[in-house]
Amino acid sequence: MTLLHWATISPFLLAIVIPFFFKYFKRIHTGWFVMILPLVLFIYFLSLIPVTSSGEVIVRSVPWVPSLGINFDLYIDGLSLLFVLLITGIGTLVVLYSIYYLSKVKEKLNNFYVYLLMFMGAMLGVVLSDNLIVIYVFWEVTSIASSLLISYWFHREKSTYGAQKSMFITVFGGLSMLGGFSLLYVMTGTFSIREIIANVDLVTGSALFLPAMILVLLGAFTKSAQFPFHIWLPDAMEAPTPVSAYLHSATMVKAGIYLVARLTAVFGGSAEWFWIVTITGLTTLMWGSVSAIRQKDLKSILAFSTVSQLGLIMSLLGVGSAAYYFNEGDNALYTVAILAAVFHLINHATFKGSLFMTAGIIDHETGTRDIRKLGGLMTIMPVTATISLIGLASMAGLPPFNGFLSKELFFTAMLNVTEYGIFNLETFGVILPIVAWIASIFTFAYCLIMFFKTFTGKFKPEELDVDHVHEAPFGMLISPIILGLLVVLFGLFPNILAYTLIEPAMAAILPGILEPGQVFDVYIHHWHGFVPELFMTFGVVILGTLIFTTMKKWSQSGFYQGERDIFNHVYDGGYAGLINGAQGVTRVQMTGRLRDYFIYMCSFIIIILGYTIYRYDVLSFDTSNLSPIDPYMWVISIIFIGSVVSVPFINNRIGVIIVTGVVGFVVALMFVVFRAPDLALTQLLVETVTVVLFMLAFYHLPKLKKEPVNIRFNLFKLFIAVGFGAIMTLVSISAFTMGGEAGFASISDYFTENAKELAGGYNIVNVILVDFRGLDTMLEILVLGIAALAVVTLIKLRLKGSEDV
Amino acid sequence: METLITILAGVLVTVATYLILSRSLIRVILGTAILSHAAHLLIMTMGGGLKIGSVPILGEGNGTFVDALPQALILTSIVISFAVTAVALVLAYRTYQETGTDKLDELRGMKHE
Numbered sequence: 072m073t074l075l076h077w078a079t080i081s082p083f084l085l086a087i088v089i090p091f092f093f094k095y096f097k098r099i100h101t102g103w104f105v106m107i108l109p110l111v112l113f114i115y116f117l118s119l120i121p122v123t124s125s126g127e128v129i130v131r132s133v134p135w136v137p138s139l140g141i142n143f144d145l146y147i148d149g150l151s152l153l154f155v156l157l158i159t160g161i162g163t164l165v166v167l168y169s170i171y172y173l174s175k176v177k178e179k180l181n182n183f184y185v186y187l188l189m190f191m192g193a194m195l196g197v198v199l200s201d202n203l204i205v206i207y208v209f210w211e212v213t214s215i216a217s218s219l220l221i222s223y224w225f226h227r228e229k230s231t232y233g234a235q236k237s238m239f240i241t242v243f244g245g246l247s248m249l250g251g252f253s254l255l256y257v258m259t260g261t262f263s264i265r266e267i268i269a270n271v272d273l274v275t276g277s278a279l280f281l282p283a284m285i286l287v288l289l290g291a292f293t294k295s296a297q298f299p300f301h302i303w304l305p306d307a308m309e310a311p312t313p314v315s316a317y318l319h320s321a322t323m324v325k326a327g328i329y330l331v332a333r334l335t336a337v338f339g340g341s342a343e344w345f346w347i348v349t350i351t352g353l354t355t356l357m358w359g360s361v362s363a364i365r366q367k368d369l370k371s372i373l374a375f376s377t378v379s380q381l382g383l384i385m386s387l388l389g390v391g392s393a394a395y396y397f398n399e400g401d402n403a404l405y406t407v408a409i410l411a412a413v414f415h416l417i418n419h420a421t422f423k424g425s426l427f428m429t430a431g432i433i434d435h436e437t438g439t440r441d442i443r444k445l446g447g448l449m450t451i452m453p454v455t456a457t458i459s460l461i462g463l464a465s466m467a468g469l470p471p472f473n474g475f476l477s478k479e480l481f482f483t484a485m486l487n488v489t490e491y492g493i494f495n496l497e498t499f500g501v502i503l504p505i506v507a508w509i510a511s512i513f514t515f516a517y518c519l520i521m522f523f524k525t526f527t528g529k530f531k532p533e534e535l536d537v538d539h540v541h542e543a544p545f546g547m548l549i550s551p552i553i554l555g556l557l558v559v560l561f562g563l564f565p566n567i568l569a570y571t572l573i574e575p576a577m578a579a580i581l582p583g584i585l586e587p588g589q590v591f592d593v594y595i596h597h598w599h600g601f602v603p604e605l606f607m608t609f610g611v612v613i614l615g616t617l618i619f620t621t622m623k624k625w626s627q628s629g630f631y632q633g634e635r636d637i638f639n640h641v642y643d644g645g646y647a648g649l650i651n652g653a654q655g656v657t658r659v660q661m662t663g664r665l666r667d668y669f670i671y672m673c674s675f676i677i678i679i680l681g682y683t684i685y686r687y688d689v690l691s692f693d694t695s696n697l698s699p700i701d702p703y704m705w706v707i708s709i710i711f712i713g714s715v716v717s718v719p720f721i722n723n724r725i726g727v728i729i730v731t732g733v734v735g736f737v738v739a740l741m742f743v744v745f746r747a748p749d750l751a752l753t754q755l756l757v758e759t760v761t762v763v764l765f766m767l768a769f770y771h772l773p774k775l776k777k778e779p780v781n782i783r784f785n786l787f788k789l790f791i792a793v794g795f796g797a798i799m800t801l802v803s804i805s806a807f808t809m810g811g812e813a814g815f816a817s818i819s820d821y822f823t824e825n826a827k828e829l830a831g832g833y834n835i836v837n838v839i840l841v842d843f844r845g846l847d848t849m850l851e852i853l854v855l856g857i858a859a860l861a862v863v864t865l866i867k868l869r870l871k872g873s874e875d876v
Numbered sequence: 877m878e879t880l881i882t883i884l885a886g887v888l889v890t891v892a893t894y895l896i897l898s899r900s901l902i903r904v905i906l907g908t909a910i911l912s913h914a915a916h917l918l919i920m921t922m923g924g925g926l927k928i929g930s931v932p933i934l935g936e937g938n939g940t941f942v943d944a945l946p947q948a949l950i951l952t953s954i955v956i957s958f959a960v961t962a963v964a965l966v967l968a969y970r971t972y973q974e975t976g977t978d979k980l981d982e983l984r985g986m987k988h989e
Contacts, residue, residue: 666980708880716887716891718891731910764961807922823934834934836944840951861966
């Protein structure tokens with residue numbers, strides 16, 4: 072275990088002791104103990120920037136299950152480092168924010184911080200691991216921690232609904248991803264991502280390429296809330312706001328982005344990857360931005376906006392994967408999309424984190440997040456309003472904030488697509504920038520709605536539950552202020568990130584593109600001149616404002632009234648259908664009637680044996696090995712069949728016992744004929760006792776009633792019974808014939824020869840029972856003993872209801 | 877002879893199956909008892925127990941004996957099926973005492989909990 076390993080699992084270790092802090096240090100908010108850890112980790116990982124920016128990587132290995140190729144290998148390159156800095160940096164700020172947001176008296180902080188630390192550790196594990204199985208393990212822990220956090224207020228029905236939904240969808244994706252990882256292992260023989268990338272030819276040439284790719288993408292798309300799996304994210308907004316800010320905007324939903332970025336080197340360069348990732352991303356972008364403008368809840372708007380922005384990053388990763396198709400050094404035509412993706416990833420984490428925090432502040436101070444009730448908060452909460460303005464302007468893509476820069480790069484990347492000249496892009500490619508542009512217009516519109524509906528207009532105190540609305544305490548404002556400052560800082564001086572974080576991350580997403588020693592040129596400009604991107608931005612501003620100003624008209628429409636996503640109906644309907652369907656199937660087959668179950672069993676045996684006989688043509692009949700039939704056997708047989716067949720037709724209690732007894736005695740007679748004296752004796756005795764027992768029981772039982780006549784059912788019974796009997800007969804005859812053909816001698820010669828020598832007995836059957844195979848006899852005695860005890864217990868023990876202890 | 881006994885066993889299986897599909901608990905128990913006869917006869921036949929030979933007691937006959945192993949197996953089986961039949965019978969008796977019915981359809985218990 073190296074320092075890096077300890078750093079990765081340190082959140083789990085801290086989570087173990089947090090409940091003790093909560094219990095024994097009641098006066099200090101537990102969050103303060105928690106906050107130290109991400110802060111220390113953040114500083115530690117910051118110190119690694121010089122390593123990755125010089126193109127080096129850090130590899131630390133610890134064996135876990137070496138025999139299966141599963142090792143806890145950690146691997147730090149530009150991409151991992153970018154993510155761990157986001158996780159620990161925003162983690163620190165979120166914990167700080169939560170200290171002021173959650174009351175240390177009213178809330179169960181021990182639960183909250185244990186889940187949060189669990190999530191943080193899992194997230195670090197996902198982005199730092201090199202081994203696919205280890206990634207999967209941490210991946211599922213993030214799903215579990217996320218569900219726990221969503222249902223933090225578990226007495227609310229909506230919280231548990233959201234938690235369950237997110238669990239179902241992300242675990243569905245996680246399991247698909249595990250399937251994809253397994254296929255990657257089948258193709259390459261290793262779980263290590265580095266080794267898979269080194270042997271990427273094995274993957275691209277394989278028939279399993281497409282299945283593996285789709286399965287892995289299902290995992291990434293469900294986690295990153297891509298269309299149509301985005302439906303869990305808006306319902307996850309029932310979580311406490313620090314959780315929404317941390318998990319559902321900055322970190323967990325980017326795990327899918329991370330996975331796609333990480334595996335671009337494996338799957339990139341193929342048309343399927345390009346189209347699936349790009350189209351899913353653009354659809355998500357469009358759907359999210361259109362859905363966001365009809366939400367009335369601040370966090371719902373932010374949730375759909377997160378969906379939309381994640382789609383944007385995803386589509387950029389899809390477009391950027393074409394760089395592998397050309398595979399020619401730092402050609403900005405192809406790599407600008409990856410640059411935009413990485414840059415927007417950072418920007419989104421900063422502005423979305425701050426926006427969630429301000430939404431939380433508004434909720435905390437006014438008691439509502441409904442934009443129809445809010446308004447005129449600008450003068451009451453000036454700091455919150457300023458931070459919101461910065462975040463929203465950045466999200467809308469206005470200069471001079473960082474969102475503007477990444478949006479320009481996004482347009483550039485999408486416009487470049489038509490020049491690729493591959494995958495039919497010269498014709499279809501023109502759709503991509505158009506979709507991107509329209510989605511940006513809606514993005515601009517919902518940013519306007521969010522700001523103006525909350526902070527301007529008339530202040531409506533009568534709609535709010537709280538008496539006195541005022542600015543949040545300073546502690547709660549620290550984190551959003553820091554994030555807001557970062558938005559401004561990255562907007563004004565984007566190039567402080569260029570060679571420290573962005574370029575190493577690009578090199579990690581696109582390994583093998585660059586010559587050794589070469590670096591991507593990532594100088595980010597504010598002013599490109601009068602290029603198409605600039606005019607697109609003008610168009611966005613103008614049309615977005617138009618949508619906002621005409622809001623009165625279209626807000627009356629049904630489109631605006633229907634908040635719920637249409638895919639929620641699919642999910643709810645599917646869920647209800649699954650339960651109803653399963654109940655229906657159970658109700659049909661589980662009738663509670665012994666008869667039906669016996670029919671299932673018999674039918675199954677008839678079908679499976681009948682099919683096997685037919686399929687392998689094993690029916691055989693050979694007379695050569697048979698013993699001769701003694702003439703008197705015919706008489707015995709006729710009596711036997713006569714008595715057996717009459718049993719079901721007798722409706723008299725005594726009669727049925729006597730006839731059944733006759734059957735038993737005829738069997739005893741047969742044992743005599745077959746030269747089995749011990750058997751005949753036992754059978755006689757047992758049959759006698761059985762008949763007596765039946766008599767005893769029948770004395771207490773009611774008169775046998777005639778079976779109700781139901782011709783169809785009786786015929787069916789007869790059909791099953793005859794079929795079962797016939798199949799048994801056929802199998803027996805064939806088995807006997809084959810037994811003769813197999814040519815194995817019976818083991819009984821041994822018993823015959825040694826009964827006297829070894830056991831000192833003359834009766835071979837008895838010698839077998841008590842000497843050669845004495846164990847059977849012992850346990851048979853045990854069975855008899857248990858039966859006797861059971862009979863006694865059944866008759867004697869008469870406990871009723873709660874009397875039995 | 878083996879074919880004849882096998883067919884007899886088949887008849888036993890048929891009747892036993894028919895009885896087990898009845899509505900009355902007693903007939904079901906009778907069915908299981910008859911089913912065990914079929915099994916015993918089949919063990920006897922399949923194990924080569926019908927071959928010509930004398931009683932498996934040393935000193936009897938001319939030195940060829942019928943197979944003793946299936947006989948030992950059946951002996952064990954007879955005792956066990958007797959035990960099971962006895963328990964089933966007492967169970968049926970107690971069921972009738974407690975519930976007042978021996979009709980399986982009426983013993984279906986509660987509807988869905």
